[in-house]
Amino acid sequence: MPLPETFAATLVAARDLAPSVRGLAFERDDGRPVGHAPGQWVNLVLPLPSGEIRRAYSIASAADGSPRFDLAVTRVGGGLGSGYLCDLPVGARLSAVGPQGFFTREATSPHPALLVGTGTGVTPLRSMLLSAVAAGSPAPMCLLLGVRTEADRLYADELAALAAAHPNVRFETTLSRPSDAWTGRRGWVQAHVADLLAELQAAGAGEPHLYVCGLERMVKAVRELARKQLGLPRERVHGERYD
Ligand SMILES: Cc1cc2nc3c(=O)[nH]c(=O)nc-3n(C[C@H](O)[C@H](O)[C@H](O)COP(=O)(O)OP(=O)(O)OC[C@H]3O[C@@H](n4cnc5c(N)ncnc54)[C@H](O)[C@@H]3O)c2cc1C
Numbered sequence: 153m154p155l156p157e158t159f160a161a162t163l164v165a166a167r168d169l170a171p172s173v174r175g176l177a178f179e180r181d182d183g184r185p186v187g188h189a190p191g192q193w194v195n196l197v198l199p200l201p202s203g204e205i206r207r208a209y210s211i212a213s214a215a216d217g218s219p220r221f222d223l224a225v226t227r228v229g230g231g232l233g234s235g236y237l238c239d240l241p242v243g244a245r246l247s248a249v250g251p252q253g254f255f256t257r258e259a260t261s262p263h264p265a266l267l268v269g270t271g272t273g274v275t276p277l278r279s280m281l282l283s284a285v286a287a288g289s290p291a292p293m294c295l296l297l298g299v300r301t302e303a304d305r306l307y308a309d310e311l312a313a314l315a316a317a318h319p320n321v322r323f324e325t326t327l328s329r330p331s332d333a334w335t336g337r338r339g340w341v342q343a344h345v346a347d348l349l350a351e352l353q354a355a356g357a358g359e360p361h362l363y364v365c366g367l368e369r370m371v372k373a374v375r376e377l378a379r380k381q382l383g384l385p386r387e388r389v390h391g392e393r394y395d
Pocket of ligand 1: 208209210211223224225226227230231233234271275393394
């Protein structure tokens with residue numbers, strides 16, 4: 153894998169994806185492709201008044217050879233980096249170092265995949281899914297998004313539309329604090345992993361891989377469930393933690 157490169161990028165668009173999540177679209181100033189593998193992240197160099205800090209953000213967009221890349225940033229209470237980024241005006245320029253990371257899935261991978269993300273942990277999984285669809289992959293893929301409430305379902309409309317258009321793609325959401333009106337899945341992602349993996353396995357397209365991304369407590373719990381209770385071998389369980 154090539155060494156991560158330092159490059160300048162400009163914020164070209166920003167929008168709220170959920171009450172505490174800001175979607176940011178950056179473009180490389182030199183017009184060169186971002187060149188990430190689906191699942192990789194960039195380190196953003198943030199010039200705060202108190203000094204420069206670096207924070208990692210997973211790339212949410214497809215690996216499509218474009219100079220543009222999407223990020224989704226959770227505004228963490230009291231967080232210096234996320235607060236700075238969520239308030240960044242369109243047109244601002246930053247330095248970035250990347251792409252980097254080993255939590256990747258090839259767009260043409262033939263293996264069925266269960267992609268499990270909580271909150272902005274869905275971002276590298278979105279890149280994996282969009283890249284696979286763009287590559288015409290027929291592999292069965294199921295993305296399980298875990299968030300608290302209906303309003304927190306970042307990218308949900310878009311992912312539901314992707315699933316509706318592609319028979320090999322499935323999109324599921326589980327809410328830990330749903331309203332009474334919610335008729336979908338409830339509780340933590342852990343409660344749904346065994347069923348969804350079994351359904352992927354039953355599709356008969358091969359042994360499923362599990363990709364899980366989010367805060368450490370969840371990633372650890374899902375990995376343990378997969379390895380110890382469901383008996384998935386280590387090489388089919390892939391994780392990325394944000395804290
Ligand atoms: C490989 C990698 C990829 C990452 N990708 C993303 C991403 O796509 N989107 C994103 O929002 N963050 C992502 N993060 C987390 C990000 O790098 C920062 O840690 C986060 O934005 C908090 O930085 P801060 O300066 O605001 O807070 P800090 O002052 O550095 O930390 C405050 C607290 O926030 C907690 N924290 C970190 N991330 C989150 C989160 N997402 N939600 C709630 N609490 C959190 C930390 O445990 C810490 O206790 C990623 C981290 C890694 C290591």
